Amino acid sequence: MTTAITILENQPALITLAVLIIAVGLFITGALAPELTGLLSVALLIASGVLDPQRALAGFGSPSLITLMGLFVVSAALFRSGALDRLRELIASESIRTPRRLIALLGLVVAPISGVVPNTPIVASLLPVIESWCHRRKLSPSKVLLPLSFATVIGGTLTLLGSSVNLLISDISQQLGYGSLKLFSFTAIGIPIWLVGTTYLLFAPESLLPDRGREKDELGGDRNRIGYFTEVTIPKDSHLVGQSIHNSRLQRRFDVDVLELQRGRERLLPPLADRKIEPGDRLLLRITRADLLRLQQEHTVQLATRESGLTAKYSYLKPDEAQKTVEVLLPAGSTLAGASLRELRFRQRHNATVLALRRGQQTVQERLGQAVLREGDVLLLKAPIDSIRGLQASNDLLVLDQLENDLPTVRRKPVAILIALAMLILPTVTPLPLVSSVLLAAIAMVVGGCLPPGEVQRSIRLDVFLLLGSLSSFSVALQATGLADVLADGLENFLTGWPTYTSLLVIFLSTTILTQIISNAASVALFAPVAIQLSTSLNLPPQALLLTVLFGASQSFLTPMGYQTNLMVFGPGRYRFLDVTRYGAGLTILMTVMIPALIIWQYGSS
Numbered sequence: 001m002t003t004a005i006t007i008l009e010n011q012p013a014l015i016t017l018a019v020l021i022i023a024v025g026l027f028i029t030g031a032l033a034p035e036l037t038g039l040l041s042v043a044l045l046i047a048s049g050v051l052d053p054q055r056a057l058a059g060f061g062s063p064s065l066i067t068l069m070g071l072f073v074v075s076a077a078l079f080r081s082g083a084l085d086r087l088r089e090l091i092a093s094e095s096i097r098t099p100r101r102l103i104a105l106l107g108l109v110v111a112p113i114s115g116v117v118p119n120t121p122i123v124a125s126l127l128p129v130i131e132s133w134c135h136r137r138k139l140s141p142s143k144v145l146l147p148l149s150f151a152t153v154i155g156g157t158l159t160l161l162g163s164s165v166n167l168l169i170s171d172i173s174q175q176l177g178y179g180s181l182k183l184f185s186f187t188a189i190g191i192p193i194w195l196v197g198t199t200y201l202l203f204a205p206e207s208l209l210p211d212r213g214r215e216k217d218e219l220g221g222d223r224n225r226i227g228y229f230t231e232v233t234i235p236k237d238s239h240l241v242g243q244s245i246h247n248s249r250l251q252r253r254f255d256v257d258v259l260e261l262q263r264g265r266e267r268l269l270p271p272l273a274d275r276k277i278e279p280g281d282r283l284l285l286r287i288t289r290a291d292l293l294r295l296q297q298e299h300t301v302q303l304a305t306r307e308s309g310l311t312a313k314y315s316y317l318k319p320d321e322a323q324k325t326v327e328v329l330l331p332a333g334s335t336l337a338g339a340s341l342r343e344l345r346f347r348q349r350h351n352a353t354v355l356a357l358r359r360g361q362q363t364v365q366e367r368l369g370q371a372v373l374r375e376g377d378v379l380l381l382k383a384p385i386d387s388i389r390g391l392q393a394s395n396d397l398l399v400l401d402q403l404e405n406d407l408p409t410v411r412r413k414p415v416a417i418l419i420a421l422a423m424l425i426l427p428t429v430t431p432l433p434l435v436s437s438v439l440l441a442a443i444a445m446v447v448g449g450c451l452p453p454g455e456v457q458r459s460i461r462l463d464v465f466l467l468l469g470s471l472s473s474f475s476v477a478l479q480a481t482g483l484a485d486v487l488a489d490g491l492e493n494f495l496t497g498w499p500t501y502t503s504l505l506v507i508f509l510s511t512t513i514l515t516q517i518i519s520n521a522a523s524v525a526l527f528a529p530v531a532i533q534l535s536t537s538l539n540l541p542p543q544a545l546l547l548t549v550l551f552g553a554s555q556s557f558l559t560p561m562g563y564q565t566n567l568m569v570f571g572p573g574r575y576r577f578l579d580v581t582r583y584g585a586g587l588t589i590l591m592t593v594m595i596p597a598l599i600i601w602q603y604g605s606s
Contacts (some may be wrong), residue, residue, distance in 0.1 A: 015050050027519060104198075110148070118152065131143065196594060350387060352382065
């Protein structure tokens with residue numbers, strides 16, 4: 001009651017709380033893209049007079065955010081130069097024959113790499129390699145893709161460079177007057193987390209990872225029947241005209257499921273086996289990628305080539321040497337989510353034809369052009385090579401297939417590796433600030449020919465820049481208005497009489513749960529200023545509370561939305577929502593028990 005009265009008597013605190021509630025609501029519902037929600041919050045805090053423009057926008061010029069921008073450039077150069085090709089070759093080698101061996105490689109090698117390279121491009125790069133590995137060994141991708149995501153999440157807390165959230169917490173620490181974090185500030189805690197997490201990945205019961213089947217590759221083999229959803233129309237001269245769906249050449253040659261038949265304004269649903277096919281009929285099909293690619297060469301049906309307009313036009317899609325078929329994923333935060341292909345005018349906007357849509361285990365009943373896209377959807381596109389390269393620079397889509405000529409000559413690989421190592425070593429052994437080291441490395445990558453100058457701007461994630469820059473204003477507002485103190489007092493009263501370990505456990509678990517609802521960056525920005533006020537009562541330095549919040553937001557293993565990489569593997573692995581929870585619950589319990597103890601071990605004597 002006292003807390004509520006205090007907030008009501010403090011107008012700036014009341015405004016900040018209202019903006020906070022609006023932002024959390026938008027983060028949860030996804031009505032606005034996360035970065036737009038962040039910008040709206042900054043605008044409201046400035047317009048209401050809670051913060052002056054200089055303080056509200058200070059996050060956009062923070063050393064941590066500039067460091068992250070430089071790190072995007074360095075990471076892009078490492079991938080473009082083929083610096084991680086050896087890892088891809090190792091995964092594809094004959095020495096990695098079983099899922100357990102592959103998971104061991106992910107935990108022992110990929111996880112440490114994600115400690116210095118952002119995990120999103122690592123997963124995007126390795127995803128097609130691991131899927132190919134599964135196809136060759138006739139294994140379901142669902143047996144190894146969640147471990148890939150979890151391994152990169154675990155490794156992301158080894159150094160300050162492992163995740164954008166690490167840099168955000170460093171920025172918040174500096175803005176609140178506690179100084180920025182160093183490159184290896186939490187490595188002593190991150191290493192036990194990495195070792196225990198890898199042990200869990202290796203020895204967790206195989207039954208926790210479901211077998212969701214697999215699709216065949218283009219060379220043949222078994223496949224899972226849950227595939228892509230696409231739409232075809234029947235031309236007047238088609239051999240299918242007059243045949244029933246069950247006896248048609250379409251079903252004899254291609255093992256497809258006909259989910260809907262549209263004839264004029266009439267919509268016919270299964271059972272459709274005895275329905276006679278007529279010219280102009282539109283069929284909604286469920287089909288695998290391999291059969292869909294073969295279907296393109298058939299002249300008995302036509303595939304849609306336009307997603308916009310009231311009347312969709314169709315034409316034959318014939319093989320074209322200048323075009324390539326690729327899979328693309330809608331990542332978390334994609335501005336394309338929530339709109340249909342028709343509304344987006346996708347083909348005109350990206351010069352790419354959407355052939356089909358895949359949505360995990362779900363059935364898409366809408367027509368292709370009218371289906372509302374969601375985060376985690378996988379689209380099968382056909383487009384010119386140049387258009388696909390343009391998609392690779394988009395923050396709204398992740399290209400899951402590798403283009404043959406994407407990487408420059410391998411002679412730049414040693415240069416890229418040396419520059420990256422120097423970037424890590426110089427701030428450790430010299431007074432050189434980390435931001436300077438990263439920026440120098442970014443410039444050296446371009447000068448050294450590891451990354452074309454034109455790719456620098458494309459490699460920088462503008463959505464991440466806007467989100468993190470705007471979210472730091474929340475921490476400043478919570479502190480400046482006294483709202484953080486009020487909320488901390490309420491939390492302190494709740495934790496009165498509790499042991500330090502239990503209090504940290506509550507803070508860690510609360511942040512972890514909040515991260516399943518909103519982004520981890522938002523969780524850190526909102527919870528860090530509150531938790532840090534408890535440092536005196538818990539007899540711990542402020543940094544200990546900051547790291548508790550950081551690890552709580554980073555160790556996200558319960559939902560597909562909890563972390564970007566979880567969502568990236570969700571569709572390709574054909575997982576269901578509870579698959580992630582089932583596999584990640586044990587790891588979450590381990591981290592919840594272990595991390596507060598590590599925090600006390602590291603800072604308890606301070």
